[in-house]
Amino acid sequence: SSHEHKLNFKKSKEACLSYIQDAMLQQQWKRAAEFLTFYIESLEKDYSREPIGPSEMIWRIGTEILCHHSHSSMREFNCFIEQMKTLGIKRYLKVCLEHVFHLLCNGQIDEAYQNLSLAESWRFGEQTAIQDKEMKLIQAYKGLLDYYSWSKQKNILLEHGPDGFADLSVEQEMHSSFRKAAVNLKEIIKIPGVWDLFVKCYVDMLEFYGDHNEARQVLNEYAYNSKFPANPNAHVYLYEFLKRHGESKKSLISALKILHDIAPSHELMIDFNTMLQKSKKRKKRRLGLEVIFAALDYAGWKENVKAWSCLARQVKQIVISDKHLDWIKQEWNCRKDWWPAFHFSRYLAKRNWQENKSLSYQKALVAGILLGKDCKYFKYVSHQGCKAQVKRFRMLKKLVNRHNPIYLRISS
Amino acid sequence: RDFNERCAQCSEVNWGLTDGGRYYCRSCHNVTERTREVVNTDFITNSRVQTISKGLKKQEKTDGGCEWYICEGFQLVLKKQAEALQALGVCPQMKDEILCNFWRCYLQKSKQAYCKRPAGETVKALSVCESSTDVDSEPERPSFLHLLSLSESEGDLQTDCSFASSMSKVSESTSVYSGSVDGSLYLMKNQKEKLRMTMPMTLSFCYMALLWSREPITLSELLRFVAEGHIPYLNVFQHFPEKMKLCGLDLKIFCVESWPVYEEVHNKMLELAAFLDLPRFPDITDSCFLHPDMLCIKYLMEANLPDELHIWTCRVVKKIGIGEVDFLTLEPGNKSTRKVKYDILAAAVIVVALKLLFLLDDHYEWLLSDFAEERNKNNKEGGLYFEFKKWYEVVKHSLDVEQKKLDEERAKYLWRCEKPLFYSVKNKSKVLKRRQMVVNLQNQFGKLSGSVPRAEKPNPSSFQLSWSEEDTDGNCFHRHSLKGVLQEKRGLLTAMNPDYWLCTVKLCNEKLCGHLAHYREVDFPQSYHFVLRLFSFLLRIQPSYIHDEVCMIEHKLFNKKLYKKLKYNTVLRK
Numbered sequence: 001s002s003h004e005h006k007l008n009f010k011k012s013k014e015a016c017l018s019y020i021q022d023a024m025l026q027q028q029w030k031r032a033a034e035f036l037t038f039y040i041e042s043l044e045k046d047y048s049r050e051p052i053g054p055s056e057m058i059w060r061i062g063t064e065i066l067c068h069h070s071h072s073s074m075r076e077f078n079c080f081i082e083q084m085k086t087l088g089i090k091r092y093l094k095v096c097l098e099h100v101f102h103l104l105c106n107g108q109i110d111e112a113y114q115n116l117s118l119a120e121s122w123r124f125g126e127q128t129a130i131q132d133k134e135m136k137l138i139q140a141y142k143g144l145l146d147y148y149s150w151s152k153q154k155n156i157l158l159e160h161g162p163d164g165f166a167d168l169s170v171e172q173e174m175h176s177s178f179r180k181a182a183v184n185l186k187e188i189i190k191i192p193g194v195w196d197l198f199v200k201c202y203v204d205m206l207e208f209y210g211d212h213n214e215a216r217q218v219l220n221e222y223a224y225n226s227k228f229p230a231n232p233n234a235h236v237y238l239y240e241f242l243k244r245h246g247e248s249k250k251s252l253i254s255a256l257k258i259l260h261d262i263a264p265s266h267e268l269m270i271d272f273n274t275m276l277q278k279s280k281k282r283k284k285r286r287l288g289l290e291v292i293f294a295a296l297d298y299a300g301w302k303e304n305v306k307a308w309s310c311l312a313r314q315v316k317q318i319v320i321s322d323k324h325l326d327w328i329k330q331e332w333n334c335r336k337d338w339w340p341a342f343h344f345s346r347y348l349a350k351r352n353w354q355e356n357k358s359l360s361y362q363k364a365l366v367a368g369i370l371l372g373k374d375c376k377y378f379k380y381v382s383h384q385g386c387k388a389q390v391k392r393f394r395m396l397k398k399l400v401n402r403h404n405p406i407y408l409r410i411s412s
Numbered sequence: 413r414d415f416n417e418r419c420a421q422c423s424e425v426n427w428g429l430t431d432g433g434r435y436y437c438r439s440c441h442n443v444t445e446r447t448r449e450v451v452n453t454d455f456i457t458n459s460r461v462q463t464i465s466k467g468l469k470k471q472e473k474t475d476g477g478c479e480w481y482i483c484e485g486f487q488l489v490l491k492k493q494a495e496a497l498q499a500l501g502v503c504p505q506m507k508d509e510i511l512c513n514f515w516r517c518y519l520q521k522s523k524q525a526y527c528k529r530p531a532g533e534t535v536k537a538l539s540v541c542e543s544s545t546d547v548d549s550e551p552e553r554p555s556f557l558h559l560l561s562l563s564e565s566e567g568d569l570q571t572d573c574s575f576a577s578s579m580s581k582v583s584e585s586t587s588v589y590s591g592s593v594d595g596s597l598y599l600m601k602n603q604k605e606k607l608r609m610t611m612p613m614t615l616s617f618c619y620m621a622l623l624w625s626r627e628p629i630t631l632s633e634l635l636r637f638v639a640e641g642h643i644p645y646l647n648v649f650q651h652f653p654e655k656m657k658l659c660g661l662d663l664k665i666f667c668v669e670s671w672p673v674y675e676e677v678h679n680k681m682l683e684l685a686a687f688l689d690l691p692r693f694p695d696i697t698d699s700c701f702l703h704p705d706m707l708c709i710k711y712l713m714e715a716n717l718p719d720e721l722h723i724w725t726c727r728v729v730k731k732i733g734i735g736e737v738d739f740l741t742l743e744p745g746n747k748s749t750r751k752v753k754y755d756i757l758a759a760a761v762i763v764v765a766l767k768l769l770f771l772l773d774d775h776y777e778w779l780l781s782d783f784a785e786e787r788n789k790n791n792k793e794g795g796l797y798f799e800f801k802k803w804y805e806v807v808k809h810s811l812d813v814e815q816k817k818l819d820e821e822r823a824k825y826l827w828r829c830e831k832p833l834f835y836s837v838k839n840k841s842k843v844l845k846r847r848q849m850v851v852n853l854q855n856q857f858g859k860l861s862g863s864v865p866r867a868e869k870p871n872p873s874s875f876q877l878s879w880s881e882e883d884t885d886g887n888c889f890h891r892h893s894l895k896g897v898l899q900e901k902r903g904l905l906t907a908m909n910p911d912y913w914l915c916t917v918k919l920c921n922e923k924l925c926g927h928l929a930h931y932r933e934v935d936f937p938q939s940y941h942f943v944l945r946l947f948s949f950l951l952r953i954q955p956s957y958i959h960d961e962v963c964m965i966e967h968k969l970f971n972k973k974l975y976k977k978l979k980y981n982t983v984l985r986k
Binding site for chain 1: 671673820822828
């Protein structure tokens with residue numbers, strides 16, 4: 001008969017692991033450490049057939065415990081990690097990298113740099129090739145720390161101004177840091193991935209040295225290379241770069257277009273809409289309306305005065321000119337069922353009026369146009385506004401009254 | 413080298429060796445001055461190995477090790493275990509006479525069958541002599557055991573690679589590596605017929621000797637003591653002397669990584685008893701500890717049940733004849749009798765008694781309990797009536813606490829010890845380095861564990877749950893009365909409960925599927941499951957094994973009624 005309930009080494013250690021797991025989930029670090037001591041002898045047993053062996057378990061669990069336990073110190077942590085490095089050659093660089101992260105999080109920049117240099121020079125037969133990805137990351141982070149040095153040195157120079165010889169060594173160091181950083185940063189951003197920080201730093205250095213072409217190429221690659229994952233930040237960086245260098249509205253708009261597609265709630269949508277509204281091209285103005293409506297679909301924008309004023313301006317302009325009402329109709333069509341409750345409830349009317357008169361003004365304008373003068377929001381706000389004898393609210397009332405029938409056409 | 417000289421006194425060539433390593437003539441006891449380099453024998457205190465060897469002679473190895481055979485290792489293990497049992501209070505005869513004789517008998521029966529030698533092998537005669545007294549005074553004692561020799565060279569045995577773990581580099585070479593002389597041979601497949609000795613079997617030996625001497629230790633207790641560390645089992649090789657080097661395939665034999673299970677040890681014991689052609693064991697009478705009436709007393713106490721329940725367990729035992737000497741005593745040769753597991757049997761008797769009195773159908777027992785509670789509230793004189801509900805709450809609480817402790821202990825077992833083990837010299841340094849790292853890490857995290865030092869081994873105790881009658885909380889039920897569930901009928905005390913439900917209407921064929929019945933918790937009342945769980949914890953076995961015994965008892969108890977057609981009803985009227 002099978003003795004499935006028989007207690008053996010493997011089962012005992014599995015049970016031990018689950019106790020460790022429970023303790024960790026409940027933040028009982030002493031208890032977790034206690035059970036870990038009993039788990040550790042698994043290292044003496046062969047687990048080559050398991051996907052995750054005890055050495056990896058112990059590394060990960062031990063790291064967690066040492067991070068959180070009140071009595072553990074960085075010195076203990078470092079000592080532990082050094083032992084972990086010897087345990088699994090196949091994981092060596094990964095352990096190094098995570099060690100570096102931990103050092104950085106604890107402000108030990110120099111130690112982190114030392115570890116990165118050590119790791120960079122590690123060679124171990126075919127393992128070096130197998131762990132190529134980790135190696136690239138190590139070099140990238142080293143590059144990042146080189147950038148950090150460069151940045152510090154640059155600031156020193158800028159502070160003291162051109163002071164002659166005293167700063168020559170700093171300047172030389174600065175250039176050397178740049179070279180070291182550039183080599184590594186350039187490499188990592190070639191690989192498809194999300195490298196925001198590395199890109200920013202690299203571009204920062206390139207701009208400083210006046211290599212705008214290279215910078216633009218890097219940013220274009222990062223934003224438009226289809227092999228790279230869709231990344232709103234890539235487009236933001238490119239846009240900001242183009243803006244810094246006074247590029248044309250046309251290129252700025254094209255830079256923001258994809259951003260709108262992947263992140264319609266991005267804060268730059270206001271800038272985008274502003275540019276689009278002013279455009280002479282009809283298509284662009286149409287897009288502008290789409291952009292601002294899309295942005296206000298998001299809860300985070302509900303109380304954004306600027307956004308509402310953009311929308312209000314554009315809606316007002318369309319209504320007054322009586323051209324392109326169908327644009328509003330199209331945009332309103334999929335929103336008429338839920339925007340009223342979302343933006344234009346009576347509760348919100350009261351709150352907006354209390355907290356932010358400008359906000360309520362802009363919203364009231366939009367509400368009045370879209371829902372007519374009898375809608376809750378507009379009625380309340382305009383009544384309050386007129387009562388308070390604020391001029392623009394009186395104007396608003398007139399405007400909406402004049403164009404009242406429009407809402408019927410819009411919502412039909 | 414052979415000592416072939418003729419004896420000066422009697423001209424015979426029949427030499428033995430004295431303690432001092434001198435040759436003496438067995439025929440006339442003439443001691444010569446001739447000595448020979450003797451393999452260091454001081455590690456085996458229970459027996460002496462005398463070798464008159466032919467052919468290649470192994471010197472003491474350069475690393476300070478010596479030759480040793482697997483059976484010598486097991487002999488040491490048994491010795492240590494027996495000593496531990498003695499320290500627990502077992503009589504010395506168990507070790508010195510009974511166990512010893514069993515072991516010798518085993519060696520004789522098994523080693524004589526070591527005949528699968530290719531033709532032309534040299535024969536090395538080994539005689540093992542009892543040395544409880546001075547050897548010199550009993551030179552005539554015949555060497556009644558013979559060990560046939562093994563091939564001297566290790567190189568021509570193919571390793572069975574499935575035995576060596578991937579840590580060993582044995583597969584690189586075809587030579588078999590073991591510290592012992594016959595490690596590899598021991599593991600070769602054709603040993604199965606000869607009841608090859610294993611670590612779990614050492615416990616079978618112990619239990620067999622305990623049973624023969626009728627010591628008051630049940631098998632479940634023995635195994636519990638082993639698991640608690642009072643009897644050497646795991647890492648017992650630590651006690652091997654320095655010179656007995658353990659490595660390579662020896663590890664496969666002596667290093668266990670699981671706790672032996674009741675059924676395994678029990679079955680092996682039966683096999684062993686048959687193998688050794690043992691006669692009927694000493695009678696288990698009603699004054700023996702292992703008799704169900706006696707064991708029931710112990711278990712009733714431990715389960716915190718009223719003493720009065722003992723009357724009922726005795727009645728059950730008497731009614732179905734399981735208290736008879738012939739039923740209880742082990743007869744290894746008799747294949748037809750069902751072999752008795754004393755502890756499980758006693759526990760099952762209690763379960764049946766509880767079912768008789770309380771029905772345990774998740775309704776009746778609570779009903780009875782309510783009545784008892786009422787009565788206890790209103791009437792404090794004449795002692796308390798037993799309330800099932802209160803008992804359940806108290807015992808469940810303790811059981812849960814102890815079970816939780818046990819589960820944690822099991823997760824905390826340390827399987828390795830300080831003595832390092834390696835499969836081959838090649839990975840010795842690797843193993844030592846690894847061991848060092850383990851120790852370092854244990855220390856590091858041990859400090860972070862808080863100030864909880866590893867609790868000392870608890871003193872071995874016969875009782876895992878104890879209930880004090882002085883307990884003012886009223887948590888001890890021993891003195892409680894069963895009057896609440898009994899009634900008088902025609903001058904006899906019977907249970908108020910008129911019903912009984914059978915665990916199973918039909919018993920399975922144990923020989924085919926290993927069980928008499930198949931227990932699934934969901935199929936049975938929770939009260940029943942609780943009771944099983946309680947004894948399952950006390951005996952450290954699966955509930956299904958107690959359930960099997962319960963089924964067996966019930967079928968004996970209600971034999972007549974069952975026989976009469978009651979296939980459709982599972983509820984009987986008593």
